[in-house]
Amino acid sequence: MTRKYTTGAVFIVASIIVLGAASSLMRERAVVEAAAVQAPRFEVDPLWPKPLPNHWVIGAVIGVSVDAKDHVWIIHRQGSLEPKEQYATMNPKNAECCAAAPPVLEFDEEGNLIGHWGGPGAGYDWPSSNHGITVDYKGNVWIGGNGRPAPPAPVGGVAVTGRGMESGADESLMGAAGAVNDSFLLKFTQDGKFLMQIGKPGQSKGSNDIANLRLPAKTMVDPKTNELYVADGYGNHRVIVFDADSGTYKRHWGAYGHKPDDANPGPYNPQAPPAQQFRNPVHCVALANDGLLYVCDRTADRIQIFKTDGTFVKEAFVAKETLGDGSAFDIAFSKDAQQKYLYLADGSNMKIHIFERSTMEELTAFGDGGRQPGEFYAVHSIDVDSKGNLFTTETYRGQRVQKFRYKGLAPVTTKNQGVVWPKQ
Numbered sequence: 001m002t003r004k005y006t007t008g009a010v011f012i013v014a015s016i017i018v019l020g021a022a023s024s025l026m027r028e029r030a031v032v033e034a035a036a037v038q039a040p041r042f043e044v045d046p047l048w049p050k051p052l053p054n055h056w057v058i059g060a061v062i063g064v065s066v067d068a069k070d071h072v073w074i075i076h077r078q079g080s081l082e083p084k085e086q087y088a089t090m091n092p093k094n095a096e097c098c099a100a101a102p103p104v105l106e107f108d109e110e111g112n113l114i115g116h117w118g119g120p121g122a123g124y125d126w127p128s129s130n131h132g133i134t135v136d137y138k139g140n141v142w143i144g145g146n147g148r149p150a151p152p153a154p155v156g157g158v159a160v161t162g163r164g165m166e167s168g169a170d171e172s173l174m175g176a177a178g179a180v181n182d183s184f185l186l187k188f189t190q191d192g193k194f195l196m197q198i199g200k201p202g203q204s205k206g207s208n209d210i211a212n213l214r215l216p217a218k219t220m221v222d223p224k225t226n227e228l229y230v231a232d233g234y235g236n237h238r239v240i241v242f243d244a245d246s247g248t249y250k251r252h253w254g255a256y257g258h259k260p261d262d263a264n265p266g267p268y269n270p271q272a273p274p275a276q277q278f279r280n281p282v283h284c285v286a287l288a289n290d291g292l293l294y295v296c297d298r299t300a301d302r303i304q305i306f307k308t309d310g311t312f313v314k315e316a317f318v319a320k321e322t323l324g325d326g327s328a329f330d331i332a333f334s335k336d337a338q339q340k341y342l343y344l345a346d347g348s349n350m351k352i353h354i355f356e357r358s359t360m361e362e363l364t365a366f367g368d369g370g371r372q373p374g375e376f377y378a379v380h381s382i383d384v385d386s387k388g389n390l391f392t393t394e395t396y397r398g399q400r401v402q403k404f405r406y407k408g409l410a411p412v413t414t415k416n417q418g419v420v421w422p423k424q
Helices: 002-036 083-089 171-175
Strands: 038-044 060-066 072-077 104-107 113-117 130-135 141-145 185-188 194-198 218-222 227-232 238-243 249-253 282-287 292-297 302-307 312-317 330-333 341-346 351-356 361-366 379-384 390-394 400-411
Touching: 038 351, 038 361, 060 379, 060 390, 060 400, 072 130, 072 390, 072 400, 130 218, 141 218, 218 282, 227 282, 227 292, 238 282, 282 330, 292 330, 341 379, 351 379
Parallel strands: 060 130, 330 379
Antiparallel strands: 038 400, 060 072, 072 104, 104 113, 130 141, 141 185, 185 194, 218 227, 227 238, 238 249, 282 292, 292 302, 302 312, 330 341, 341 351, 351 361, 379 390, 390 400
């Protein structure tokens, strides 16, 4: 009897040792597998860009684009500045500082301001509320707008643009019914010479009007076909395509490739079935090297993916419980040939999400709300230079552009990195 108990005890002890070893091996394997998941790593550059000249300050920054020379272009709303930020332009002059910078600003790689222009001029209509900037593969500069009223009269003898949106207003509300001013797109040279306008102010007839836009948010040009894709927008519910040279209409579509309509989908409910039409705003378009077109349905917290003919491929949801301004603001891709990673600016949750593009699985994210370098107040737009560095802009009271230096691939150790401050 004693021998049986002894044998049984030895067996139990041995089993515990084996199970413990197996559990330890499984934990080690999980750690190894987790470490094998890698994602791009970034650090904020707190010294970029350099200070602006002439006591200039910038308002809500609602577009960024990196050109073929790695120059960084932004567009901002002069009219979003507070009166105390414009004392130098008042009549009589109230103080030495400050003044609104021109709407379009160009920086070199070191953060020096090397170009500036923009505002009303002969032969074209300037938006009452600038929105989005794209420098295409030919070097042309495209600008949209999401302003409802007509541009205001000059203040103190100075034309101040970008007053169509009050600085603290919810941009997602711009799609409400009624007449709008910004139903057009503009095309310029890099020196600010006017080239073409698509659409006319106040003329939009809705999401199936092929001659006008309605508060267009962002553009991009396909270098293979020279076609201009437009996220249209804050008023319409579609992607629309034009020839980038002539402005000739090509095609358009709504969510899931459907014909768009302008029926009110009602308030966003993350528990309800996905809306069969885009909500407002349709906020971004981004074309990958493999021909897939990514569209931000911002307040629906989703990205829809299409072929360039409008054929629906799939969709992915991001922070689906986000209400208000939504989570899907803007998209950029990593600079490897396969564009393995997708970056999404999320202006409500104040972070940049990093996805594996092929699966649309979120790998990690960085950023947090705040005003210090590496933090965000309504991060709005995003682009990448040839070295993989990220550039972001902030709307509302954020009023800045930031640079995040690419530091290579690194194992994913946390889903939320917080502020990516430089390593000592």
